[in-house]
Amino acid sequence: MNYLSLPKIDLHCHLDGSVRPQTIIDLAAEQSVTIPSQDINEISSLMIAPETCNNLEEYLLRFDLPLSVMQTEAGIERISFEVFEDAAKENVKYFEVRFGPQLHQQQGLSFDQIIGSVVKGMQRAEAMYDIKGNYILSILRTFPKDNIRDVIDAGAAYLNKGVVAFDLAGAELPGFCSEFIPYVDYAIEKGYRITIHAGEQGVGQNVFDAVSLLHAERVGHGIHITGHQGAYDLVKQENIGLETCPSSNIQTKAVNKLSEHPAKAFYKDKLPITINTDNRTVSNTTMTDEVRKVMEEFDLSREDYFNIYRISIEQAFASDEVKQHLLTFAE
Numbered sequence: 001m002n003y004l005s006l007p008k009i010d011l012h013c014h015l016d017g018s019v020r021p022q023t024i025i026d027l028a029a030e031q032s033v034t035i036p037s038q039d040i041n042e043i044s045s046l047m048i049a050p051e052t053c054n055n056l057e058e059y060l061l062r063f064d065l066p067l068s069v070m071q072t073e074a075g076i077e078r079i080s081f082e083v084f085e086d087a088a089k090e091n092v093k094y095f096e097v098r099f100g101p102q103l104h105q106q107q108g109l110s111f112d113q114i115i116g117s118v119v120k121g122m123q124r125a126e127a128m129y130d131i132k133g134n135y136i137l138s139i140l141r142t143f144p145k146d147n148i149r150d151v152i153d154a155g156a157a158y159l160n161k162g163v164v165a166f167d168l169a170g171a172e173l174p175g176f177c178s179e180f181i182p183y184v185d186y187a188i189e190k191g192y193r194i195t196i197h198a199g200e201q202g203v204g205q206n207v208f209d210a211v212s213l214l215h216a217e218r219v220g221h222g223i224h225i226t227g228h229q230g231a232y233d234l235v236k237q238e239n240i241g242l243e244t245c246p247s248s249n250i251q252t253k254a255v256n257k258l259s260e261h262p263a264k265a266f267y268k269d270k271l272p273i274t275i276n277t278d279n280r281t282v283s284n285t286t287m288t289d290e291v292r293k294v295m296e297e298f299d300l301s302r303e304d305y306f307n308i309y310r311i312s313i314e315q316a317f318a319s320d321e322v323k324q325h326l327l328t329f330a331e
């Protein structure tokens, strides 16, 4: 099977976890930011999370270096363009990228400047390549909550013009959902779609809460519904998209090895699973690699692949017009 040429959809990818190592070096020089090395191999190894990470928290330490050069409009625009360019070159036809606007204010950019820059970079790539995209705004669960409404307000100006959804990311504690109810309600009122990282590191109850309390239409990872019948049944009944990210799940120890990943059992039981990268650089992967790993490990056929491709279209926060376009690539 030629995995590179398959049409692909990635619904779960973090911008700051997907920066090209060379771009870190270039932007650090341009912006006079001090970085630990000028050597591309050393920068790469500092960005890639090792297989020996103990948990999600250790994995999340890999984001500080890329974020150090993502504090100017030009830097953010370039990185956004490049992630879409990289994806387009491996036949990703539709790409939802997420990032945390709160992480890009170290040099005083406004949320409008930050969100405007990612959208501009994406649109530059859309004009050059056969790829369509949208942005998801991720709020960091561990950050102070006082500016969440400001992020939602700033993003609202770009809704359906490059921004489509709201997400909660970062370390996952049991029971995190309840304290975010008013913010998610506000985002829904403004017109955002909702996806929530849940059941990755944390318990299956978090997935149940994300759907029942936060109205999540999709969940990031959702692995731990395996241990929670209520969450499993709710995901199935409500057709909640599971954004599966196989390589990342192994690095964060959400699963021990790919053969133990529940995604295959979910697929067989007709849960709506999708295949995604999570972080192209931190997880040292591409959509081509993730698709190859899943198809080989789970022994999926080409027909299975296109079933999953269609599930991704159904679950995408894209316009009907874009969905029609994506269907033209389906077999």
Ligand SMILES: O=c1[nH]cnc2c1ncn2[C@@H]1O[C@H](CO)[C@@H](O)[C@H]1O
Pocket (backbone or CB within 6 Å): 014, 015, 016, 017, 056, 060, 063, 098, 099, 100, 103, 138, 169, 170, 171, 197, 200, 248, 278, 279
């Ligand atoms: O797999 C993940 N689970 C939870 N949070 C994550 C994951 N990958 C990245 N981030 C967090 O999302 C922020 C915005 O993109 C990143 O800075 C990182 O802290």
Ligand SMILES: [Zn+2]
Pocket (backbone or CB within 6 Å): 012, 014, 169, 197, 220, 278
């Ligand atoms: Zn993620």
